Amino acid sequence: MRVTMRQVAERAGVSAMTVSRVINESLRVSEGARTRVEAAIAELGYVPNRLASGLIRRKTGAIGVIVPDVANPFFTLVVRGAEEVAWRAGYHVILCNTQGDLERERGYLEDMLAFQVEGLLIVPAGDQSRPSLRVLKKNDVPFVIIDRSIAGHDGDLVQGDSVAGARRLIEHLIALGHRHIGMVTETSAVSTARDRLQGYKEALAAARIQFRPELIVEASAIDVGAAHDATVKLLDLLDPPTAIFSVNNIAVVGVAEAARERGLAIPRDLALVCFDDIEHASRFLPFLTVMVQPAETFGTIATQLLLDRLAGQVSERRRIVVLPADFIVRESCGAHVPVDDAAA
Amino acid sequence: MRVTMRQVAERAGVSAMTVSRVINESLRVSEGARTRVEAAIAELGYVPNRLASGLIRRKTGAIGVIVPDVANPFFTLVVRGAEEVAWRAGYHVILCNTQGDLERERGYLEDMLAFQVEGLLIVPAGDQSRPSLRVLKKNDVPFVIIDRSIAGHDGDLVQGDSVAGARRLIEHLIALGHRHIGMVTETSAVSTARDRLQGYKEALAAARIQFRPELIVEASAIDVGAAHDATVKLLDLLDPPTAIFSVNNIAVVGVAEAARERGLAIPRDLALVCFDDIEHASRFLPFLTVMVQPAETFGTIATQLLLDRLAGQVSERRRIVVLPADFIVRESCGAHVPVDDAAA
DNA sequence: CTGTTAGCGCTTTCAA
DNA sequence: TTGAAAGCGCTAACAG
Numbered sequence: 032m033r034v035t036m037r038q039v040a041e042r043a044g045v046s047a048m049t050v051s052r053v054i055n056e057s058l059r060v061s062e063g064a065r066t067r068v069e070a071a072i073a074e075l076g077y078v079p080n081r082l083a084s085g086l087i088r089r090k091t092g093a094i095g096v097i098v099p100d101v102a103n104p105f106f107t108l109v110v111r112g113a114e115e116v117a118w119r120a121g122y123h124v125i126l127c128n129t130q131g132d133l134e135r136e137r138g139y140l141e142d143m144l145a146f147q148v149e150g151l152l153i154v155p156a157g158d159q160s161r162p163s164l165r166v167l168k169k170n171d172v173p174f175v176i177i178d179r180s181i182a183g184h185d186g187d188l189v190q191g192d193s194v195a196g197a198r199r200l201i202e203h204l205i206a207l208g209h210r211h212i213g214m215v216t217e218t219s220a221v222s223t224a225r226d227r228l229q230g231y232k233e234a235l236a237a238a239r240i241q242f243r244p245e246l247i248v249e250a251s252a253i254d255v256g257a258a259h260d261a262t263v264k265l266l267d268l269l270d271p272p273t274a275i276f277s278v279n280n281i282a283v284v285g286v287a288e289a290a291r292e293r294g295l296a297i298p299r300d301l302a303l304v305c306f307d308d309i310e311h312a313s314r315f316l317p318f319l320t321v322m323v324q325p326a327e328t329f330g331t332i333a334t335q336l337l338l339d340r341l342a343g344q345v346s347e348r349r350r351i352v353v354l355p356a357d358f359i360v361r362e363s364c365g366a367h368v369p370v371d372d373a374a375a
Numbered sequence: 376m377r378v379t380m381r382q383v384a385e386r387a388g389v390s391a392m393t394v395s396r397v398i399n400e401s402l403r404v405s406e407g408a409r410t411r412v413e414a415a416i417a418e419l420g421y422v423p424n425r426l427a428s429g430l431i432r433r434k435t436g437a438i439g440v441i442v443p444d445v446a447n448p449f450f451t452l453v454v455r456g457a458e459e460v461a462w463r464a465g466y467h468v469i470l471c472n473t474q475g476d477l478e479r480e481r482g483y484l485e486d487m488l489a490f491q492v493e494g495l496l497i498v499p500a501g502d503q504s505r506p507s508l509r510v511l512k513k514n515d516v517p518f519v520i521i522d523r524s525i526a527g528h529d530g531d532l533v534q535g536d537s538v539a540g541a542r543r544l545i546e547h548l549i550a551l552g553h554r555h556i557g558m559v560t561e562t563s564a565v566s567t568a569r570d571r572l573q574g575y576k577e578a579l580a581a582a583r584i585q586f587r588p589e590l591i592v593e594a595s596a597i598d599v600g601a602a603h604d605a606t607v608k609l610l611d612l613l614d615p616p617t618a619i620f621s622v623n624n625i626a627v628v629g630v631a632e633a634a635r636e637r638g639l640a641i642p643r644d645l646a647l648v649c650f651d652d653i654e655h656a657s658r659f660l661p662f663l664t665v666m667v668q669p670a671e672t673f674g675t676i677a678t679q680l681l682l683d684r685l686a687g688q689v690s691e692r693r694r695i696v697v698l699p700a701d702f703i704v705r706e707s708c709g710a711h712v713p714v715d716d717a718a719a
Numbered sequence: 720c721t722g723t724t725a726g727c728g729c730t731t732t733c734a735a
Numbered sequence: 736t737t738g739a740a741a742g743c744g745c746t747a748a749c750a751g
Contacts, residue, residue, distance in 0.1 A: 033433075033488075033514045035744060046722050051746060059720055076513030081489035082426040082435075083744035086727045091426075093490075101470070102451040104655065111446060114472055118479070123486050126445070126470035128458055135462070142467050144377075145425035146437075146490065169420030170377045255658065284658045311448065312656030314599065314628045319659075379728060390738050395730060403736055427728035430743045723750075726742105735738080 034077040042071040054079055085147050093123050094337060095143035096152045099131040100253050103281055104310040105326045106154060109177060112330025113152055120338050122149070131156045131253045137163045144170055150337045151175075152330070157220035158182045173340035175333045180222045187340070189333040189352045193223045193306070196322040196356040197230025197276070198237075200304045203320075203358070204274045205238045207366060209302060213246045213265040213272030215258050215282050224278050227306060231276060246272055250282060258285025266293055274302035274364075280309050283319065298365030306356070313361075320364035322356040329354060378421040386415040398423055429491050437467045438681060439487035440496045443475040444597050447625055448654040449670045450498060453521060456674025457496055464682050466493070475500045475597045481507045488514055494681045495519075496674070501564035502526045517684035519677045524566040531684070533677040533696045537567045537650070540666040540700040541574025541620070542581075544648045547664075547702070548618045549582045551710060553646060557590045557609040557616030559602050559626050571622055571650060590616055594626060602629025610637055618646035618708070624653050627663065642709030650700070657705075664708035666700040673698065 040047045045064055052060045053068040060068075071077070085091040096113055098106040114124045125148060127139035136156050140163050143151055151167065151174035153160075161181050167174050175187040204212050214231055217224045228247065235242050248264050250257035258277070262285060265272055277283035283305040287297065295301045304320045313319060332352050339345045360366050384391045389408055396404045397412040404412075415421070429435040440457055442450040458468045469492060471483035480500050484507050487495055495511065495518035497504075505525050511518050519531040548556050558575055561568045572591065579586050592608050594601035602621070606629060609616055621627035627649040631641065639645045648664045657663060676696050683689045704710050 033516075037744080047745075048722060049720090052721085055746085061720060064720080076510045078485050078488040078510060078514060080430070080491065080744055081486075082430045082491050083727085084746065086424075086426045086430060086729090086744085087746050089727085091490075093486075101445050102448070102455060102654070104446070107446040107451070111472070123483065124472070126472075128455070128468070128470075139467065141422050142425075142437075144422040146435075147377075147424065147426050166420045166422060170422060172377075255655075281655070284655050287659045309655050309659065310446065311599075311625070311628050311653050312659060315631050315653065315656060316660055316662065381728080391729075392738055393736090396737090399730085405736060408736080424728055427743090428730065430728080430745090431730050433743085721751080724748090726747095727745090729743090730741100731743100732741085733739090735736105 033080070034075045036077070036079065039068065039071045039075055039077050042075065043067040089147070091147045091149060092121065093125050093146070093148045094150045094152065094334075094341075095125050095127065095139075095146075095148040097127045097129060097136065097139055097143070098154045099129050099156055100281075101126065101128050103253075105280060105307045105324070108310065108326035109154065109330040109333075112327035113334045114330075116331045116334040116338070120334075122338075129156055131251070133157075133159055133163075136160060140164075140166060144172060148172070150341050152177055152333050152337060154178045155181055157218060158222070159220060173337060175337045175340075177329055177333045178223065182222070185349050187333075187336050187350050189329050189336065189354070191223070191324045191329070191356055192353050193226035194230040194233070196306060196324075196358075197227040198234045199230075199358050200276055200306075200320075200322055201231050201234035202237070203360070203364060203366070204276070204302060204304060205234065205240065207274075207302065207364065209272075209274040210240055211243075211246065211270060211272040211274070213248070213275045214278065215261050215265070215275060215286055216247060216249055216278040217251060217282070218249060223306075227276075227278055250285070253281065255281060255285040255288070258282035259289045260285075262286045262289035266290070266295070272301075274304070277303065277305035280305060280307040280321075283309075297363050302365045303363040308359075318362050320361045320366070321359055323359055324356045325354050377424070378419045380421070380423070383412065383415045383419055383421050386419065387411040433491070435491045435493060436465065437469050437490070437492045438494045438496065438678075438685075439469050439471065439483075439490075439492040441471045441473060441480065441483055441487070442498045443473050443500055444625075445470065445472050447597075449624060449651045449668070452654065452670035453498065453674040453677075456671035457678045458674075460675045460678040460682070464678075466682075473500055475595070477501075477503055477507075480504060484508075484510065488516060492516070494685050496521055496677050496681060498522045499525055501562060502566070503564055517681060519681045519684075521673055521677045522567065526566070529693050531677075531680050531694050533673050533680065533698070535567070535668040535673070536697050536699055537570035538574040538577070540650060540668075540702075541571040542578045543574075543702050544620055544650075544664075544666055545575050545578035546581070547704070547708060547710070548620070548646060548648060549578060549584065551618075551646065551708065553616075553618040554584055555587075555590065555614060555616040555618070557592070557606075557619045558622070559592055559594060559605050559609070559619060559630055560622040561594060561626070563593075567650075568622055571620075575620060594629070597625065599625060599629040599632070602626035603633045604629075606630045606633035610634070610639070616645075618648070621647065621649035624649060624651040624665075627653075641707050646709045647707040652703075662706050664705045664710070665703055667703055668700045669698050
């Protein structure tokens with residue numbers, strides 16, 4: 032049986048109320064009582080039941096963070112940023128992993144509500160996440176969407192500039208002489224995929240290169256294997272691309288695997304660029320030419336927006352924060368710059 | 376204001392009890408009542424308050440997972456495995472990140488207790504985590520320790536065979552002709568660091584190579600920068616190592632950075648091996664020679680052990696599971712095997 | 720400074 | 736099949 036407040040009170044020879052006051056650091060407790068209560072707490076290993084206190088106070092001191100995949104280095108950084116800010120503000124972060132699965136997302140969303148988190152940070156699985164968010168609104172739980180906008184939703188949002196970023200990557204490939212540029216993307220139900228495809232098209236249009244639909248292949252973002260298979264389709268074209276733009280840092284692993292199987296060396300036989308870095312990998316071997324988004328900042332700013340709402344010091348208007356990405360040229364695009372970024 | 380059961384009951388024209396029965400899938404509810412209640416729940420977007428139900432039932436349907444760093448690919452996989460098994464068993468996973476910080480670990484531990492999780496999976500920060508675990512015992516909360524044993528603690532444990540793994544890596548380096556082998560490790564308060572150092576020593580002894588303490592440098596495991604600085608010390612020795620053994624996959628990034636700064640090419644000028652893979656990186660560019668531990672299995676088995684305890688179908692005896700690691704030779708050790716594993 | 724009373728939202732128990 | 740009463744562990748509001 033778990034230790035309860037009453038047991039602590041008995042042991043300390045006071046009422047439950049006094050124990051409660053000690054725990055909540057109320058000043059109105061005599062030195063003697065406080066000492067005895069603290070001793071009893073230590074001896075018994077008492078941990079206050081937040082279900083009970085939360086029930087009354089409507090405060091659990093927790094915020095929920097829901098992401099498709101903590102294993103994705105991008106989301107990992109988002110989470111780290113969020114946790115850092117939340118912790119400093121006295122909140123604890125509870126993390127949920129949806130695997131990009133709508134049902135699981137819905138489940139965890141309700142879970143978080145059920146546990147009475149005070150607010151939520153969500154990287155939605157896609158546009159279809161919208162109905163799930165209605166539950167949050169109905170229950171008056173503030174939340175901030177991260178990374179992916181949701182068509183038709185108008186809440187707070189922190190995202191990158193995917194259109195501009197993709198355009199920049201493609202312009203770079205074009206400048207290097209590429210004309211057949213393939214793209215491995217994910218479902219268009221995800222806004223970043225839509226936006227990056229648009230950036231791709233814009234860059235092509237600006238260079239008067241005709242858009243060829245067969246150069247666009249779709250794969251699930253979470254799954255390296257799917258990206259691999261999609262890439263194989265590209266490489267099997269009669270007129271295969273000389274460069275590939277991967278929609279993100281997970282898909283790019285599949286692209287590289289497919290290329291390696293075919294004996295294609297990067298960048299000699301195939302140029303490769305993508306969105307989002309692979310944190311540890313890029314430090315270990317700086318190789319991929321990428322648009323690096325400030326993932327950690329996505330997390331810190333989103334948390335800040337949420338904390339504002341929790342503090343009630345915010346208007347009803349939605350706030351949208353768009354963070355620019357950095358273009359980092361390394362080897363995989365074939366531009367032959369020094370390996371070490373610092374040497375640039 | 377959040378939607379409550381009473382509101383649903385009023386709207387459906389029944390008592391709260393009937394709503395409760397519908398939610399908990401009791402069969403003793405008339406068809407008509409059930410339909411009306413379900414309609415009311417949907418209209419209102421009602422989500423049952425688990426703080427309240429958990430308060431009574433002592434069941435929250437959640438298990439807590441506490442790790443030093445979700446960004447570490449090894450722990451990420453552990454978490455994924457745990458979540459998969461937990462989810463299938465009807466449990467939800469709540470994740471906490473301690474950054475290897477004892478205070479934070481303690482805080483999250485109490486948090487999890489406070490939220491009344493039914494059990495915990497813990498990758499402890501180190502031996503000093505032991506006092507924190509007493510709180511769990513006092514409150515009768517089952518838990519399983521993962522990856523790192525804790526001196527003096529005797530609960531369920533899932534870990535790798537660090538001694539044998541390290542010995543294998545060092546034997547390999549010795550076979551390649553190395554005699555000056557450095558090791559970048561972390562605090563000996565972490566059992567895996569202790570064990571890997573022991574494996575290192577055993578391999579040296581077996582080859583009758585004298586152990587030189589100055590070849591062992593210590594760094595915080597979480598921090599790439601610290602590993603970098605530690606490596607610099609090794610490279611500054613009058614008689615620097617020709618090979619380095621990194622205690623894990625995070626430290627190895629710092630080692631590589633330091634080597635690159637010095638203009639040392641791996642493996643030409645310096646051989647490099649380590650424990651644990653860098654998931655995406657290794658698929659993208661198979662380069663590091665490593666002992667790969669079955670991280671996901673650490674998570675699934677630990678969860679299984681925990682679920683057993685939760686089901687109460689287990690004796691009081693502790694259970695220890697030791698999982699072997701795979702030795703994967705790639706390029707960084709200088710053994711010149713084909714890049715592609717499949718080609719072996 | 721300390722204790723008592725009431726009740727958070729829900730489920731258990733029991734009676735109808 | 737349904738509801739009323741009691742209470743999970745805690746704290747707000749009050750009284751002393």
